[in-house]
Amino acid sequence: MRRKDIYTDEELEANKMAAGKLMMVFIIILLITVMAAGCVPIKYSGNVKTDTHVGGSTDMDVRQDDGSASATVQPGGSGDVAVEGPSETGAAEISPLTDEEVAGAYQKAVEAFGWFEFGTMPADYEDVKEADGYRYYRVTHDTIKTYEDLRSYLQAMFTDEIVERLLAGDGSGILLYRDFDGSLYTISAGRGSDITKGEETYEMIREGDKKVIYRVTVEVCDDPFEETVAGTEQYDFPLEYIDGRWVFTSFRLVR
Numbered sequence: 001m002r003r004k005d006i007y008t009d010e011e012l013e014a015n016k017m018a019a020g021k022l023m024m025v026f027i028i029i030l031l032i033t034v035m036a037a038g039c040v041p042i043k044y045s046g047n048v049k050t051d052t053h054v055g056g057s058t059d060m061d062v063r064q065d066d067g068s069a070s071a072t073v074q075p076g077g078s079g080d081v082a083v084e085g086p087s088e089t090g091a092a093e094i095s096p097l098t099d100e101e102v103a104g105a106y107q108k109a110v111e112a113f114g115w116f117e118f119g120t121m122p123a124d125y126e127d128v129k130e131a132d133g134y135r136y137y138r139v140t141h142d143t144i145k146t147y148e149d150l151r152s153y154l155q156a157m158f159t160d161e162i163v164e165r166l167l168a169g170d171g172s173g174i175l176l177y178r179d180f181d182g183s184l185y186t187i188s189a190g191r192g193s194d195i196t197k198g199e200e201t202y203e204m205i206r207e208g209d210k211k212v213i214y215r216v217t218v219e220v221c222d223d224p225f226e227e228t229v230a231g232t233e234q235y236d237f238p239l240e241y242i243d244g245r246w247v248f249t250s251f252r253l254v255r
Contacts, residue, residue: 094209094241102204105239106214109157109248116166117253119190120176129180136178136185147179159247195224197233197255210241218254
């Protein structure tokens with residue numbers, strides 16, 4: 001009987017150990033199930049850490065070179081990760097002008113500058129207003145209909161200082177352009193070009209991404225009728241990128 005009692009006690013102890021192991025296995029399986037349902041696996045790619053949640057949504061933690069977090073981006077839709085480029089962070093991107101665009105900007109500026117030095121803009125001479133002893137005629141430009149239209153047009157190619165100087169006149173007190181009843185009017189005035197100036201040649205000098213020098217070399221003739229060239233004159237017109245626009249910072253007519 002004693003041997004039977006000893007055998008029974010050992011058998012009970014073995015059963016307890018087996019039950020404990022079974023419980024441990026059950027707990028491990030339960031933990032694995034819980035983790036699979038709610039855990040957040042982390043994927044690393046370079047300095048970008050992406051947390052993928054259940055359902056496909058993602059959080060992107062962009063880190064600096066020193067390891068500090070700089071921003072968290074939560075893209076929608078498919079959950080694809082897209083790192084912001086310079087244009088999305090506010091950095092200005094300058095589109096360089098082609099040679100054709102620079103040449104076109106110069107010719108357009110010559111025309112507009114000429115409205116103040118060569119002759120005023122085309123006008124309807126049947127539509128007349130009088131002010132300060134002068135007769136003004138309604139401008140018939142295709143797109144420039146008001147005084148503010150003219151200002152905006154000029155500001156698209158010249159600095160504000162040049163624009164205000166043009167609009168203020170030549171210092172004589174005569175305003176070449178005025179608004180009447182919401183329309184742009186001008187005085188009939190003009191001059192001829194310098195007949196001693198001959199052919200022009202052009203050169204472009206690029207000084208970085210924000211500045212182009214448009215160089216004009218014009219012939220100077222002793223006898224303009226026989227076109228006898230005595231020499232040349234050179235003019236530099238800086239075209240610069242300022243406040244989001246390309247404008248000439250210095251300008252004059254070469255003839």
